[in-house]
Every structure is written in structure tokens, then in C-alpha cells.
Amino acid sequence: MTAAAAARSILTRLHEVMASRLHPQGKLDQVVQIIGESLDSEVCSIYLLREGMLELFATRGLEQSAVHVTRLAIGEGLNGIIAEHVETLNLAEAAAHPDFAYRPETGEDKFHSFAGVPIVHRERAVGTLCVQHADPRRYEDVEIEALQTVAMVLSELIASAGLVDEESSALGEALSGPQVVQGLTLVKGIAAGCAVFHQPRVHIDHVVAEDTEAERQRVYRAFDKMRDQIEAMASQAEFGVGGEHDEVLQTYKMFAYDEGWGRRINEAIDSGLTAEAAIERVQQRTRMRMREIDDPLLADRMHDLEDLSNRLLRIVSGQLGTAATQGLKRDTILVARNLGPAELLEYDRRRLKGVVLEEGSLTAHVVIVARAMGIPVLGRARALRGLVREGDEILLDADKGLVHIRPTQQTQDLFAERFAQTRQKQAAYAELRDVEPFTRCGTRIQVMINAGLRDDMAALSLVGADGIGLFRTEFQFLVSATLPQRERQTRLYRDVLEAAGDKPVIFRTVDIGGDKAVPYLDNENADADENPAMGWRALRLALEREGLMKAQARALLEAAAGKALYVMFPMVSEPWEFDAAKAVFDQQLAWLRSQKKMLPDEIRFGAMLEVPALAETLDLLLPKVSFISIGTNDLTQFLFAADRANPKLAERYDWLSPAILRFLKRIVLGTAGSGVDLAVCGEMGGRRLEALALLGIGFRRLSITPVAVGPIKELVRKVDLAEITAAMAGWLSSPPASLRTELQAWAEARGIETD
Structure with a gap:
């Protein structure tokens, strides 16, 4: 007899018991009789978790007086081990197992062989089902699989009867x-x-199938749909190009087309289970195998299969939404x-x-x-x-x-x-919303915010910022499955400008590619990028994909009709790249003018200084630009040759090291008297101690996250620029062992709170 046939024979009889009007105890008493007879086993017992202990609830073959008397702790005895580890045991000689615990009241001393499986409800063991025989023998695989299938049906029975003791599950301690x-x-x-x-998670309510063939067809359709989804994943933005996502995708494909997996689900359906229960039945077996795997790589692959099983379960159950x-x-x-x-x-x-x-x-x-x-x-x-x-x-x-x-x-x-x-500080910062950030010596510091979403514009008035120092236009590209059409871009930019009112908005042209890959702009060079942050991205990509840049230029120019437009190009390495990017805007401006279209009242162009090479040609760039923003995140990783995506390096290089501060001061001195506005744009400017250092080396404009505006305004009002400028000059001329420590002590001595 096959496993499916054995299980189907038992399930047919169990279905009648479950449908009867017997009370739960009566049903369990009949269940152990049916299983014992079907497997020709002298003993069949059901233990359920009650008040943290495994309690003998029903038995055929053991002493009836032991029912509701014999109790085992989790991990105690063979049944306790099954529940603790959610694993199957199959022993020819039960007493030889090191965890065997003899309970004389059960009268089990004459039985030698033992097989037991966990009863699992919502991924946790809530009981055990076991069989015993007088003769020493290991139970056949067909019998074990029949027991495992029956245990699924039992989980539904005991759950619907209110016998599941949720907080006493085998994982009770870990999950409570x-x-x-x-x-x-x-x-x-x-x-x-x-x-x-x-x-x-999908919770399975119906385990026993009414129509086996109908369940099989449901699984076939679900497999087809899941495979279509896996193929479509290759073009979804979150999977990117190459790297660990590609490995996950290949593993998904391997499992999705694995005939063995589909066959095991089919066999479970043959035994009389619904499509959902069959998938869960195979998944339970996978989980048990995972607990036996020591190889972390193989264990990860088994996790991938579980992930895919959940996907298949959601499809077949119709619970597709997030x-x-x-x-x-x-x-x-x-x-x-x-x-x-x-x-x-x-x-x-x-x-x-x-x-x-x-x-x-x-x-x-x-x-x-x-x-x-x-x-x-x-x-x-x-x-x-x-x-x-x-x-x-x-x-x-x-x-x-x-x-x-x-x-x-x-x-x-x-x-x-x-x-x-935090709330107390936020309340204090909120009171500074309408307060202009002047230093103690009367210098006005511009505090702007970084944004990238339409909803971010509300923060402009909430925190009282001077404007948007960086609007990341790439967000629209990252969250879209296809290249955003020009009309969509125009609507977004127009909405942003209207929300900003009279305050300036600096639009950074799209910075995608490299580590921000999008599938609709795939490129053969992208796969070869060993250092994506320094690869085919930002302005490099935009200048090569001229259609992308033209569409964005037109969208920005049309959206800013009758208003001031500020455009900033990212990752400019040499002045000619700025010239090439500006030429694209000039061409679109000329075309709009020829079409008698309404134009922006004023257009100002700027560059992000994040590639150190640009600092060496600053004298050539300054006559061409209205403003420069220093992108401290990328600049720092390029200066230190330290990938900030690497956890081992992310915190290794300090923004308050003399190397970065001396570099920044050179830029301040290089732009002095040029009429070009200079700003720091990035996380560095939003941290109080770092912002203090930036003020001390000459920066007067910061563009930061909205939540940092209040703290930075509060800081500015406590600073005397002459004092901090003199202190920074001394430290940079003759650096101390830790500039951060010195600056911290300097601030504390003046009652200036830092992060």
C-alpha cells in the first residue's frame, strides 16, 4: 500500500468522525482506534499540551486509567522530545533511546517499537501522535507518512474543539x-x-478534501501563476542586477520548476488533503529537515524553499495581498x-x-x-x-x-x-519653527531640507526650513516598474514647486544606476561594476542615455513655467560633464522658446561636488555655476576608498577626521568671493557635532533631513562663529589625537548640547 493510499483510507474514516456530533473527547477516542486498526498497531496515543505539559488525552492499547493523568514536560520522554524539536521519531527499541521515560501507570513496559509525530498548529507543536508495537521493529516510511498526514487533520480537530493550548506550545518559551x-x-x-x-501567513481552516481532482487542478494553476511571478521578478526594481538578489532568483527558479516538490504535493493531495493542507504538509517536512541541517548555505536554500512555499500557499488560497x-x-x-x-x-x-x-x-x-x-x-x-x-x-x-x-x-x-x-525635545524644536536661525554673533545660517517624495513637501512648513536644498528626482524612477513618462515627471515637479510657494527647490537630476539599478535601463556594463557607487550611474548614465535626460529637462522646464528653477547635476567629475548636461537643458529651452511656450522666470544651474577630482578644477567650474552642494556621503567614501555599504567600513571613517575637514575647508576657501553659493548636502550637516565643525570651517548653508532642522536651528543660536572658527583653525593646523573628543569637550564647556 502506498503512503497516499494508507493515509486516504484513514482520512476517509476520520472525516466521518469529525463530521459526527460526538464531543471532542469522544472523537479523539475514536481517532486512536481508527489509526491503530489501520496501521495494525497495538498502541495509538494522542498527547496534547495543557498548561505547559503534554497530557495523555486518548489511547488505544495503554491503560485507560492513565488518560488525563500521565503528563510529560516539554523535552521529557520521547513525546516531549518530539514536541520540543517538532521532529519525528521512529525507533525499533524505544527504551534504548537516551530520553526514554517509563511511566508505569500506562502499562507500556511490554511494547518495544515506537513511532511518533508532532501535531502542529500554526507552525507550533501543540501535541503528539504516537504508535507502539510489542515486537521490536521500525515503522515503514508509508506508515510514518500516514501518521504525519493524520496529524494535520488532528490539528484542525483539536483547534476547532478549543483544545489547543496556544501559550503552551513546544516553542512556548521562545514565542511568549x-x-x-x-x-x-x-x-x-x-x-x-x-x-x-x-x-x-495563511492559516489553513480546511484540511480534508471533498474532491481530490479539483484540489490537484488548484495546485497546478497556482504553480503556473507562481512561475509567472518568478519570471517577472527578474524585471522588478527591488531585485536589481546581479549580486545576492540574482542568487535568490536562481534558487527560486530551481525550486519553482522542481518536479520532486510538485510530486510530493501531489502525493499529499492523493492522501485526501486539500491543496492548502498538501502544501503545508510538504512544508512541515521541509522544516523538520531544516532542523537537521548544519550547513548554513544549504539551510539558507531551504529557507528559500519555505519562502516559495508561502508564496504558493498565498496563491492557492487567494490571499495574495500584502x-x-x-x-x-x-x-x-x-x-x-x-x-x-x-x-x-x-x-x-x-x-x-x-x-x-x-x-x-x-x-x-x-x-x-x-x-x-x-x-x-x-x-x-x-x-x-x-x-x-x-x-x-x-x-x-x-x-x-x-x-x-x-x-x-x-x-x-x-x-x-x-x-x-524625544517628545520633549521635539516639542522644544517645534517652537523654533518660525524662528530664523541666527548665530549669537548675528549671522544668518540657511537651513534647508532634503526631499524626494511629494508628501515630503509638508515638512517644509512644519519645521520652518528655508527651502528644499536637494530634491531627489530618482525616487520616482526607483518606485516605478517602467521609465516614468515625461508627463508624470512634469506633474510631480509642478506639484512640488506649488507646495514650496516662494521657497526655493533645488532639483537634482536623476541619480540612478550603479547601486540604484533599475531594470528598464539595464546595461551590459552594469553587471561588470565591481564598485557600483563608482560605476555607470548618475550624470554618467544620463549623458549616455540622452533620451532620459532630455525628457527630464523638458519636464523640469515646463513644470517651472513662471517660476524660478534650480537644477543640480550629480556626480560631476570634470567641468565638461557639467557643460554637456547644461547643453541638454539649453536645447530643450530653445525648443520650448521656439514653440512660444511659457518659460521659467529664472534658471540657475549647480553641481554636486562628491567626486574629489572636481575640487582640483574648481577654478574652471565656478564661472559656470550659480551654486555648489557638497554631497558628504559619497565624497567621504571616495576620499577614504571605503564602501559605505560594507558594514565593516560604514562607521570606520569619521566625518570629524582632519582629512575630510581640511578637504572641505579648501573648497570653502576656493569658492570665497566667487558669488557661488556653497552648501553641505547630506547626513553630516544634520548631526549637531558635525554641523558645529562645518560652521567653524565656513559653511553657512546646510541641507539636511527634516527631523534634523529643529536640533540644528537650536545649535546655531548657541554658536559664536568667531570662537568656533578660531578653535577649528587651531585643530586643523595641529590635529589632536581625536578631533571629535576635543570638539565635544569644547561644546560642553559652552553649554552646547551635541548628539
Whole structure:
């Protein structure tokens, strides 16, 4: 008899029991009789978790007086081991197992062979099903598989009867007690909320099939749809080009077309399971195998198969939407394996407080968008999904790279203090909204914000910034599956300018390519980029793809009709690149003029100085530009030859090192008296100690994240420029062992609070 036939024979009889009007105990008593008879086994017993202990609920072959009397702790005895590890045992001689625990009241001393499987409900063991025989023998694979299939049906029976003791599951301690998971800080910040899975888990309500052939066809259709999705993934922005995403994609393809996987699901359907239950049945077997794998690479591949099984389960059940489509009901910490920028933008920003990813990298598209949205993100939290349940309370400390699951009261109290301090500071900063940032000596400092989304414009008035010092136009490109049409670009730019009113908006032309790859602009050179940040990206890409630059130039010019337009070109390495980019705008301007179109009242062009080479030709560039913005993020990694996407290097090189500060001071001196506006644009200007240093070397304009505007305004009002300029000059002339330490002490001595 095949495994499917054996299981189908049992399920047919169990279906009748489940449909009967017997009380739950009566049903369980009949179940053990049916299984024992079908497998010709002298003993069949069911243990269920009650109050943290495995309790004998029903038996055929053991002493009936032991029912509801015999109890085992998790990890105690053979059944305790099965529940603790969610694994199957098959023993010819039970007493020879080191964890065998003899219970005399059961009368089991005359039985030698033993086989047991976990009863799993919502991924957790809530009981065990075991059989025993007097003669020493290992049970056949066909019998074990029949037991595993029956255990699935039992999980539905005991759940519907209210016999599942959720908090006493085999993973009870891990899934009810506090846990702390470490990860990689992707976007700093702290947040609190309940756990919500980006891809909600599918809970199976019906296990036994009414029509086996209909279930098989449902699985075939789901496989076809899943394979189409996998093929389409290759063109989705979040998978990028090459690298680890490509490896995941290839693994997905391997499993999606694996005949063995499909065959095992088919066999489970043959045994009488529904399509959902059959997929889950095979998935349970995969999880059990994963627990036996020591090879981390192979374990990762098994995780990929589980991920794909979840996808197939969602398709066959019709539960295709993400948590975003269902709407967030309360403050939420989103849990996902990975996330694309467009998916993040689907969520309600009022409810979404933080994101925790099992994967994720510092340069992932979603991180760029999350930083702009002010949402803390933690990545590389590898073990998270096995430790957290939907709705669990989570405290996210992305500053320290930690996520607290079901936190202790002490941890909650500490976080409450931090939140209170943050709210107190925010309230004080909010009072500075309409206050102009003058230094103690009366110098006006311009404080602008960085933006990239239409919704970001609201922050302009909320924080009282002087304007948008950097509008990242690439966000529209990153969250789109196809190249945004010129009309769409025009609408966005026009909306942004209208929202800004009289305040200036500096539009940076698109900075994509390299580590911000988009599939619709694939290039044979992109795959070969060993250092994407220094590769085919930004202005280099735009000048080569002239159609892209022309469309954006026209969109910006049309959107700014009757207004002032500020255009900034990213990653200019030499003056001729600025000339070439400006020529594209000049051509489009001439065409619009020839068509009698309304034009901008004023156009100012500038460049981002982030490639160190440009500093060596500053004298050639200055006559051509109206302003220069220093992109400190890229400039720092280029100066130090340190990839900021590499976690080992991300924090290694200090913005307050003499090397970077001397370089920046040279640029200040080089632009002095030229009439060209100079700004720092990046994270460096939004950190109080770093901003203090920038003021001391001559910068008077900062473009930073909206949340940093209040703290920087408050700082500016405490600074005497003559004092800090003299101090910085001394330190840069003769650098101390730690300029950061010296500056910190200098600030504290004057009552200037730093980060």
C-alpha cells in the first residue's frame, strides 16, 4: 500500500468522525482506534499540551486509567522530545533511546517499537501522535507518512474543539517570553508597535478534501501563476542586477520548476488533503529537515524553499495581498524578508513606525526611501520570523541595531524614558519653527531640507526650513516598474514647486544606476561594476542615455513655467560633464522658446561636488555655476576608498577626521568671493557635532533631513562663529589625537548640547 493510499483510507474514516456530533473527547477516542486498526498497531496515543505539559488525552492499547493523568514536560520522554524539536521519531527499541521515560501507570513496559509525530498548529507543536508495537521493529516510511498526514487533520480537530493550548506550545518559551534579535542598522531611530508580517501567513481552516481532482487542478494553476511571478521578478526594481538578489532568483527558479516538490504535493493531495493542507504538509517536512541541517548555505536554500512555499500557499488560497492592502489598524513594526521601495510607500505612514528585514543592505532602494520617510529600519535580523508572532509587541532600537520582541517591563520603561525625552525635545524644536536661525554673533545660517517624495513637501512648513536644498528626482524612477513618462515627471515637479510657494527647490537630476539599478535601463556594463557607487550611474548614465535626460529637462522646464528653477547635476567629475548636461537643458529651452511656450522666470544651474577630482578644477567650474552642494556621503567614501555599504567600513571613517575637514575647508576657501553659493548636502550637516565643525570651517548653508532642522536651528543660536572658527583653525593646523573628543569637550564647556 502506498503512503497516499494508507493515509486516504484513514482520512476517509476520520472525516466521518469529525463530521459526527460526538464531543471532542469522544472523537479523539475514536481517532486512536481508527489509526491503530489501520496501521495494525497495538498502541495509538494522542498527547496534547495543557498548561505547559503534554497530557495523555486518548489511547488505544495503554491503560485507560492513565488518560488525563500521565503528563510529560516539554523535552521529557520521547513525546516531549518530539514536541520540543517538532521532529519525528521512529525507533525499533524505544527504551534504548537516551530520553526514554517509563511511566508505569500506562502499562507500556511490554511494547518495544515506537513511532511518533508532532501535531502542529500554526507552525507550533501543540501535541503528539504516537504508535507502539510489542515486537521490536521500525515503522515503514508509508506508515510514518500516514501518521504525519493524520496529524494535520488532528490539528484542525483539536483547534476547532478549543483544545489547543496556544501559550503552551513546544516553542512556548521562545514565542511568549521576551527575545532580543541583533541586526544591521540601516536607518537610525527608535520605534514601538505591534508586529505585522508584510506577507501575512495563511492559516489553513480546511484540511480534508471533498474532491481530490479539483484540489490537484488548484495546485497546478497556482504553480503556473507562481512561475509567472518568478519570471517577472527578474524585471522588478527591488531585485536589481546581479549580486545576492540574482542568487535568490536562481534558487527560486530551481525550486519553482522542481518536479520532486510538485510530486510530493501531489502525493499529499492523493492522501485526501486539500491543496492548502498538501502544501503545508510538504512544508512541515521541509522544516523538520531544516532542523537537521548544519550547513548554513544549504539551510539558507531551504529557507528559500519555505519562502516559495508561502508564496504558493498565498496563491492557492487567494490571499495574495500584502499587509498594506488590508490596512494597518495600529502602530506597526513591519516584518519582512525583503521589501521594495514601492511596497513601502503603500503603507499608511501614520501607522508604520519601523521596519525589520531578515535581509536588506545599506544601499537597498527601500532604505533610501525609508530614510526620506523618517522610518527606522533594521536589516539582517536573520532569526526573526521564527521568534515573532503577528501582533507581538516590538520595540525597535535601530540606533543600537536591536529589536526587542515581547519586551520586559524594564525594557519598556527604558524605552518610555527615551520616547519621553524625544517628545520633549521635539516639542522644544517645534517652537523654533518660525524662528530664523541666527548665530549669537548675528549671522544668518540657511537651513534647508532634503526631499524626494511629494508628501515630503509638508515638512517644509512644519519645521520652518528655508527651502528644499536637494530634491531627489530618482525616487520616482526607483518606485516605478517602467521609465516614468515625461508627463508624470512634469506633474510631480509642478506639484512640488506649488507646495514650496516662494521657497526655493533645488532639483537634482536623476541619480540612478550603479547601486540604484533599475531594470528598464539595464546595461551590459552594469553587471561588470565591481564598485557600483563608482560605476555607470548618475550624470554618467544620463549623458549616455540622452533620451532620459532630455525628457527630464523638458519636464523640469515646463513644470517651472513662471517660476524660478534650480537644477543640480550629480556626480560631476570634470567641468565638461557639467557643460554637456547644461547643453541638454539649453536645447530643450530653445525648443520650448521656439514653440512660444511659457518659460521659467529664472534658471540657475549647480553641481554636486562628491567626486574629489572636481575640487582640483574648481577654478574652471565656478564661472559656470550659480551654486555648489557638497554631497558628504559619497565624497567621504571616495576620499577614504571605503564602501559605505560594507558594514565593516560604514562607521570606520569619521566625518570629524582632519582629512575630510581640511578637504572641505579648501573648497570653502576656493569658492570665497566667487558669488557661488556653497552648501553641505547630506547626513553630516544634520548631526549637531558635525554641523558645529562645518560652521567653524565656513559653511553657512546646510541641507539636511527634516527631523534634523529643529536640533540644528537650536545649535546655531548657541554658536559664536568667531570662537568656533578660531578653535577649528587651531585643530586643523595641529590635529589632536581625536578631533571629535576635543570638539565635544569644547561644546560642553559652552553649554552646547551635541548628539
